[in-house]
Amino acid sequence: MDIYVGNIPWKVSDDDLKELFSQYGDVESAKIIKYRDSNRSKGFGFVEMDDDGAEKAIEALEGFEMEGRPLKVNQSKGKASEDSETSEDSETSEDSEDSETSEDSEDSEDSEDSE
Numbered sequence: 001m002d003i004y005v006g007n008i009p010w011k012v013s014d015d016d017l018k019e020l021f022s023q024y025g026d027v028e029s030a031k032i033i034k035y036r037d038s039n040r041s042k043g044f045g046f047v048e049m050d051d052d053g054a055e056k057a058i059e060a061l062e063g064f065e066m067e068g069r070p071l072k073v074n075q076s077k078g079k080a081s082e083d084s085e086t087s088e089d090s091e092t093s094e095d096s097e098d099s100e101t102s103e104d105s106e107d108s109e110d111s112e113d114s115e
Contacts, residue, residue, distance in 0.1 A: 002047075008044060021057050025049050025056065062074065
């Protein structure tokens with residue numbers, strides 16, 4: 001499971017984050033997102049770990065104070081929503097292809113050429 005971790009103090013490293021979450025299960029990866037130009041932390045990151053450990057970590061670490069800052073910890077929405085959007089898009093395009101006639105296809109090609 002991919003976990004979003006927000007409000008991370010700037011001094012915290014990837015290893016610090018991994019160590020914190022490893023108390024709850026096997027951590028596959030821990031990555032703090034940084035600005036490209038300055039290499040300074042953006043204050044959030046992602047941890048990937050097994051589902052059971054992730055659920056325990058989210059429950060235990062939501063609001064946990066790290067260097068005086070309460071962490072925001074929840075399941076990452078990025079990857080899961082991308083997967084569902086992809087499957088919905090493929091279903092939608094199949095439906096529209098079935099309902100489209102050859103005449104409609106020619107009209108849409110003509111309109112693309114004129115743009």
